[in-house]
């Protein structure tokens with residue numbers, strides 16, 4: 001319930017364990033201060049602070065605490081992951097990619113600032129993510145910081161997000177997208193960054209290699225689960241709201257889990273992925289694992 005409240009109220013990440021109501025500031029807001037040149041920093045902040053669910057940073061902090069360290073050790077990583085996520089959304093919405101006018105109910109970055117600034121805002125967020133992680137991580141030895149940087153870099157590059165996006169773009173309008181290809185796209189576009197968030201949190205939290213590999217498996221399952229649930233929501237929302245924007249998902253050619261395996265089987269598959277993720281947590285202390293346990297259930301049951 002605590003986590004559900006955090007997501008639905010869009011609580012800034014620094015507030016996660018702020019039980020006394022003290023030190024109320026948002027790490028992300030502070031990471032990108034409004035400064036000259038104003039236009040680029042405004043554009044970066046517009047999307048970064050636009051009310052995303054912040055699933056990735058919260059996973060990162062929960063994973064750090066799972067293996068025994070304070071969330072502060074992973075705060076820079078948590079912010080960096082959200083910067084990378086935001087840049088991928090800004091670029092994904094561009095006319096040369098998905099060409100979307102709205103994101104989270106607001107005009108997309110390029111609709112407000114223009115294509116040129118939106119490209120630069122994405123580039124600047126990507127670069128700042130790595131600078132922030134490298135220079136603002138506190139209380140962690142350099143080997144672990146380098147390992148976290150490397151996790152994030154491989155999640156983003158030509159074998160990560162970019163791989164998922166290029167295969168997705170190349171599949172547009174084609175009828176040859178089978179379950180294997182769909183899984184490839186989702187693993188790369190969605191699961192890789194969730195994996196980097198969770199693994200990075202555990203690495204910076206001082207986890208040993210066994211612990212890190214367990215949370216990696218947890219992350220791979222919830223990463224795919226995230227997308228299977230997204231596809232299911234597209235169908236169920238489309239059915240509820242046929243004729244509104246969501247209806248286009250039902251009518252489009254885009255391959256989704258419900259389309260390729262049927263809605264019932266897609267829901268079963270989501271249940272299997274949830275069970276697999278939760279299994280990996282059994283190895284850890286139940287109290288420490290509770291946040292990741294509830295986050296997995298939140299991802300399985302979310303409505304947006």
Ligand code: GRG
Nearest residue numbers: 052053054088089091092156161162165189190
């Ligand atoms: C990394 C250099 C570089 C380029 C990016 C554009 C691109 C290449 C990749 C696209 C990646 C993409 C848009 C994946 C979709 C991921 C996804 C599930 C988004 C929705 O995530 P939520 O629901 O969003 O967490 P909120 O709005 O809550 O933040």
